[in-house]
Amino acid sequence: MIADRIDALLADKGYDSDAVRDTLTSMNVEAVIPARRNRRNPAAYDRGKYRWRNQIERLFNKLKNWRRVATRYDKTAESYIGFVSLASVLLWLPFVHDA
Incomplete structure (x- = not known):
């Protein structure tokens, strides 16, 4: 639970x-x-x-900018969670990448 x-x-x-x-x-x-x-x-x-x-809410808003996450095209929960994880990593990368 x-x-x-x-x-x-x-x-x-x-x-x-x-x-x-x-x-x-x-x-x-x-x-x-x-x-x-x-x-x-x-x-x-x-x-x-x-x-x-507020930070958590803004993260979800950024994730919903990805059309696939917002409309839930994936048929299985595993593939949906996988794409949410991928989108989260791509949103996180600019914060840890030092140029």
Whole structure:
């Protein structure tokens, strides 16, 4: 199960509800979700971890620039994951390549 492999869930204010927080707490997953403006008792969250949400979201947006990833042409999950891995490496290369 995926909950066994994660330590924290990063989400935006749209996921701020007691039901989501209770479910995550029961699975021993830290909820890194800022409170909505109208919440009576705002729950604390780790702002340092929440900053990673923006970078992760931008990575997915860059991956979706690849038409094959965005439209999911691949028939099997293995070939789809393989192409996502290839696209991720190609996005990562400019950051590690020193010219």
